[in-house]
Amino acid sequence: MSEAATATAQAPSTKKTVELVIERQDGPDGAPYKEEFVVDYVPGMNVIACLQAIQRNPVNKAGKPVAPVTWESNCLEEVCGACMMVINGRPRQACSALVDQLEQPIHLKPARTFPVVRDLVVDRSRMFEALKKVKAWIPIDGTYDLGPGPRMPEVDRQWAYELSRCFTCGACVEACPNVNDKTEFMGAFAISQARLFNAHPTGAMHRAERLEALMGPGGIQECGNAQNCVQVCPKGIPLTTSIAAMNRQVTYHAIGAWLKK
Ligand code: SF4
Structure with a gap:
């Protein structure tokens, strides 16, 4: 390998990413556990876009293939209420939670006042x-x-x-x-x-x-x-x-x- 090619191969990636820590649960009676993910940053993206990126490529931060994270959403314009979850400690809509305005890693949790169906989906x-x-x-x-x-x-x-x-x-x-x-x-x-x-x-x-x-x-x-x-x-x-x-x-x-x- 030429010197230039070696330098390129060893150069750290400059691609901007988003880090997420998601509190998951495999079913209503399952124990909660945390899983970390990294997705590519896209300007203007919201939390739903991060979850969609994980759904397309369900691999955790350690590179291990995992079951895609489950969540609920519908209108994506803060009208239906379906995507409410706890984001960085505050219950809010994932569709209007913009990555640019959130501290990273972004912590996502289901709203545990309600029974958890799976991952971020709750029964309201x-x-x-x-x-x-x-x-x-x-x-x-x-x-x-x-x-x-x-x-x-x-x-x-x-x-x-x-x-x-x-x-x-x-x-x-x-x-x-x-x-x-x-x-x-x-x-x-x-x-x-x-x-x-x-x-x-x-x-x-x-x-x-x-x-x-x-x-x-x-x-x-x-x-x-x-x-x-x-x-x-x-x-x-x-x-x-x-x-x-x-x-x-x-x-x-x-x-x-x-x-x-
Ligand atoms: S926070 Fe409560 S009152 Fe406000 S829109 Fe949601 S359910 Fe309705």
Whole structure:
């Protein structure tokens, strides 16, 4: 080999890379373990792009072929909520987590408030159960044309729109110290959705039932006012304002029920 060729062969690679440490789990009952990966850097890439690179070439940092990392994603524009995971210690959407803005190695973990299905995929059923509990919907009478619905005053529509942006990602649940295996606390998002649907002229039909649900097991009384939820919500939903508003509604509802006795 010529001198120049030897020098080229020994020159350190100048290719920019991204280092990741991923907390993996092979199944719901498996033990968590950490695995390191290195992927090629692409300008503007997000965490999902890193996971896609690992999927294309599932080899860990030590060069050992491994099972591809499993994760969940869909819209890739912070609308569906599916790719919520813990990135460098903070629950957030992987699609909007840009590599350029993250410290490396990038640590990825599943949101362990929820049961882990595999690797970064979690089962968020408890959120949908909570939404069912607070009847987070507007009842309709059949599917035929009912004509225009009741109008909301603009001043209410504006804040209600903010609450309607919740996409059930679960970041607020993951960040809340009061959601754990010792409590049934439904989480700030469900309280906020109860406020949203109570404010709607038709949704108000179920107002009392929603308030009863918030007064029951796992209800608003289990909020410890840690206020982590509002810090991590990617939609900037005023969750603590919703909790305060629903505390008032629940209190008036309880006093009203007591006076009727
Ligand atoms: S309130 Fe915010 S953090 Fe919580 S589930 Fe909805 S969008 Fe996600």
